[in-house]
Amino acid sequence: MAPRKQQEIFDATLRLVAEKGYDGLTVEGVAERSGVNKTTIYRWWPSKAALLGAALVESDVLGFEPVDTGSLRGDLVALVEGVIRLLTEPPAADIALAALAAAVRHPELDARHFFADRLAKEREIFERAARRGELAASADPMLVIDLLAGAVWARVVLRGLRAPDDFAAKAVSALLDGV
């Protein structure tokens, strides 16, 4: 399938799940909105769970590239600010929250690929920091990401509070300088 057509299918999938939730997402609806035949979509993705899983990883809307600021601190602050934007700015926020709600209730929707794919990219930050001698060899990238990204989820999604402007700097400082 042409990459552009595929992006249109993914966009339609993510917009539909954001608007209607997972229960309201149908391959028929995606076919109608993207102008691609339902049978063609099913040939590539055998279920709506498979389609949404692929869209979460592949769509440009949730695309993620770690920023190289020249320091571990700067890179991590940029990463936390990116998660804040992901969880607060439409359309990404509506998509992320609808996908979370769906993944919690529907184990057949495997959101693990989305987070595994992000972590593979986030590892660059830690490899650069190790090369600069900023990080102990024993540092655990997944744990650092879980602490920092998890803090944003906790503040914004669970507590339903705004992240203050200095949230990213303070969260990174708590990790790098201690509480």
Place this chain on the structure above:
Amino acid sequence: MAPRKQQEIFDATLRLVAEKGYDGLTVEGVAERSGVNKTTIYRWWPSKAALLGAALVESDVLGFEPVDTGSLRGDLVALVEGVIRLLTEPPAADIALAALAAAVRHPELDARHFFADRLAKEREIFERAARRGELAASADPMLVIDLLAGAVWARVVLRGLRAPDDFAAKAVSALLDGV
């Protein structure tokens, strides 16, 4: 209402939301399961959102008391281990995840009281640590809790992975000793 009757209503509410999701939760269903008249329930909680919100905060099932281990490190490790249990052991895990999915899709269900109530209790840990001189006056309890509890949510709920046995100790060490 007698406290015991109230707990029976809350238990029925939480069991129903865990089994059927928020859409399947009805005041009628809670009335049937708890043996309390529907009209009585409505007199106390005007909607199912209000009933579930109260049940999350007041039920013994999700009850929380911070442990006093004698050190900030020990208290925080116990706290993280408690969040791991909350998110992995039934029935609490089913309730917590169903409530999360509901809160994300239904803003009228205000989960903020649940987290605010927990934070009020968690502050004890930081007050004890400050009295022992273990913590800078500038430390931000909400940020520390968001980092630690958020890390558990990220690992267990978002990534869908098991938290290793040393997860709590390593997460707390990353904060207290630096990464």
